Amino acid sequence: MKLLRCLPLALAPLIAFAAGEKIAVIPKGTTHSFWKSVESGAKQAGAELGAEIIWKGPLKEDDRAQQIAVVQQFVSSGVNAIVLAPLDDTALRGPVKSAAERNIPVVIFDSALKGEPGKDFLSYVATNNTRGGEIGGEELARLLGGKGKVVLLRYAEGSASTGEREAGFMSVMKKHPGITVIVDNRYAGPTISSAQDASMNLIDKVREADGIFCPNESSTQGMILALRQTGLAGKKKFVGFDTSAFLLGALAKGDVQGLVAQNPVRMGYLGVVTAVKHLRGEKVETVVDTGCVLVTKENRHTPEVEAVIGK
Structure with missing residues (x-):
């Protein structure tokens, strides 16, 4: 069977020095396995880059008010950057704008926000x-x-x-x-x-x-x-x-x-990498495709699939 995918897969090269930035990573929720994998990738990038990762989000994926409150909390506390998976493509526009007004760059990941990447927020890191x-x-x-x-x-x-x-x-x-x-x-x-x-x-x-x-x-x-x-x-x-x-x-x-x-690990990883690169003065892509692949019983243990979901 032809392997259907929308990739690339390889992790981006990292920046060589650490600056200790505080990066807030805000998922849609914290209970599904998907988000635990995102957290793993984000923390991996933080460890390699020397950035502090603060992971916080609503428990359930229907609590827009709680997610808005979390974003507002991090804007007020003055983190260096926010990496956000918006629960709602419209309701989170206001909080993201507030972050921009405080010169806090926001990377949107996983799910789109209405607006233009590179203008209304720093970058969009997600599956196609x-x-x-x-x-x-x-x-x-x-x-x-x-x-x-x-x-x-x-x-x-x-x-x-x-x-x-x-x-x-x-x-x-x-x-x-x-x-x-x-x-x-x-x-x-x-x-x-x-x-x-x-x-x-x-x-x-x-x-x-x-x-x-x-x-x-x-x-x-x-x-x-x-x-x-x-x-x-x-x-x-x-x-x-x-x-x-x-x-x-x-x-x-x-x-x-x-x-x-x-590839949720890659998504969390590249969300943090994109934020840190920007903070350190490097140019970043406004849209980053983190890839996807069709998994079947027949191809489950092929190297290309295992590169996305593990063994």
Whole structure:
């Protein structure tokens, strides 16, 4: 099988000296495995560069008010830079503008913020989310042989990253006249539990469907749990997103046939590297693509996939 990816993979070269900058890294949430990997990458970069990494974010990925408060706290305390994964592409514009007014550069990572990289904020470091959704759609269309009924369980309104993945997925579905998307207006919500509930609430449509797509870790896991609960696991063609230990285990069992894998360690790492390079007077890219790759049971242990998700 051709390996579908949107890369490059190699880590950027680091700057040779340390200056002890304080970098606040603010995720969308702190419970999912994805964010723990981001934290690992951010702290790796901090250790190599001699920068202090302060990791803080809301517990759940629907607490916009808490994330805004965290950004405002770091703006007031005067950190040297902020690396932020905005929960909402609009609601976080004000706090980011406040940081700029205090001469605190902001690197946006993982999920877009409305505005222009290099102007409204320093840089955007993320997966090409539209391409990631296209990769998921291409694989599901291949699994279905270009025909059948499909359920798209979206993540949450206002989340730019998953919205781009969903749009990429839908653009591929429209290219296949033999495929009908029978659900595309339901949302999983911010947790695995809410995703499982949402999946159970549309289980009759899931029974009718031949294929399923979910755009992030929690929506994919919640759908798998619902499929297991109803005896449908392994009976539907299913492509999800992200690669926690749970999801990779489900891939090995055949409960999901494909996962679009981001590189969260690289994302956290390059978010911090970009901020520190700027603080040290180096020119930085306004958009940094951290890459993604399709993971299947067949290619799981190939060197290219392991370079993204580990062994």
